Amino acid sequence: MKNLVKHNVLKMIEDQIRRGFKPRWFVSYHYNQPSEKLIPEKELESHRIGFRDSDRGEKDKFLNFNVWNRSGAYTAMERAKNSRGEVERNTRDIKNKILKRIYGIKRLNKWREPTYPPMLFFHEQGKEKIKYHTHLVLPSTPLRFDTADNLERIFEGKSPNGVKDNCRSLSITRSINVKAVYETDDLFHYLNKETTEDDMAIDVLNSLMYTPQREGGYKITSGSREMNVQRLNRLLAT
Numbered sequence: 001m002k003n004l005v006k007h008n009v010l011k012m013i014e015d016q017i018r019r020g021f022k023p024r025w026f027v028s029y030h031y032n033q034p035s036e037k038l039i040p041e042k043e044l045e046s047h048r049i050g051f052r053d054s055d056r057g058e059k060d061k062f063l064n065f066n067v068w069n070r071s072g073a074y075t076a077m078e079r080a081k082n083s084r085g086e087v088e089r090n091t092r093d094i095k096n097k098i099l100k101r102i103y104g105i106k107r108l109n110k111w112r113e114p115t116y117p118p119m120l121f122f123h124e125q126g127k128e129k130i131k132y133h134t135h136l137v138l139p140s141t142p143l144r145f146d147t148a149d150n151l152e153r154i155f156e157g158k159s160p161n162g163v164k165d166n167c168r169s170l171s172i173t174r175s176i177n178v179k180a181v182y183e184t185d186d187l188f189h190y191l192n193k194e195t196t197e198d199d200m201a202i203d204v205l206n207s208l209m210y211t212p213q214r215e216g217g218y219k220i221t222s223g224s225r226e227m228n229v230q231r232l233n234r235l236l237a238t
Contacts, residue, residue, distance in 0.1 A: 006195040009202055013120070013188045019210035019218045021118040023181040025151060027136040030174040031082075031090065084199075087123050087132045090169035091206045095119065097163050101154060102141050108222045116220040117141075118210060121203040122191040135191055137181065151178045 017023075099105040103117050120137040140146055143154075152158075155176040157165040164170050181187060194201045210218040 003195070003197060005197050005200060006192060009195050009200055010188065010192050013192065013202070016118065016120070016210055017184060021120075021210060022139055023120075023137045023184055023187070024140040024146075025138040025148070026179045026181050026187065027138060027151070027155065027176065028133065029094075029136075029155070029176045030133045030171040031087065031131070031169055032171050033131065082125075082131050084123065084132070087134070088203060088205055090167075091121055091123075091134065091203055093169065094163070094167050095121070095206050095208075097166050098136075098138075101161060101163055101166075102143065102151075104142065116208050116222065118220050119206075119208040120191075121206050122201045123203055124194050124201060137187070137191070148178045148180055152176060 096108070098119075099108070099117075103115070105115060108116075117139050122135045122137075123132050124135065125132055141151070143150060150159075152175075153162070155163045155178065157163065164172075164176065170176070192201055208220050208222055211221045212218055
């Protein structure tokens with residue numbers, strides 16, 4: 001049976017290309033997890049060091065190999081941290097930091113709409129379906145050095161006022177990866193692979209997309225949350 005939602009999402013993405021979006025950069029990043037705050041300590045009566053050592057050899061690979069990680073408190077924190085709603089809230093903050101640092105846009109409002117860059121966010125959970133990571137597709141940037149290496153430095157905080165420096169939700173142990181986009185068909189099929197009838201990979205609440213105007217033509221808008229919810233409902237009802 002054909003997945004109509006997956007088909008319609010792909011069509012919506014293809015419409016963005018037709019309307020003028022020219023993808024240039026493919027950015028991948030992970031989120032901060034509660035376990036990243038753990039402090040390694042030497043076990044009593046042992047020469048091993050590290051919070052994972054006490055359960056070395058545990059057969060269940062999905063456990064995080066220490067007593068704290070298997071506690072109810074940790075499980076609750078991890079579940080909240082990796083909910084779709086939390087990921088979307090973090091994405092809004094990350095988007096604002098990217099707009100400010102890379103595109104020079106301090107605040108989203110209708111007066112700045114002509115300067116908005118299109119941005120498409122996709123959230124995935126991978127095979128284990130536990131922790132989210134995000135892929136972001138960006139156009140060319142106004143940076144003096146619009147290169148993958150320079151963008152990675154800005155995202156990682158290796159240059160002044162980096163994105164990771166100002167986003168606590170980003171993982172401090174996983175690197176942010178930036179790659180150039182040369183072909184879009186395979187890329188968007190890949191990004192849309194986890195879309196199902198119940199859940200979409202694309203984040204329509206935070207993505208900045210070309211929107212048809214009554215007077216004709218298109219412009220990039222963020223819209224209100226209500227507008228984006230209506231856009232989502234129309235997509236699902238198609």
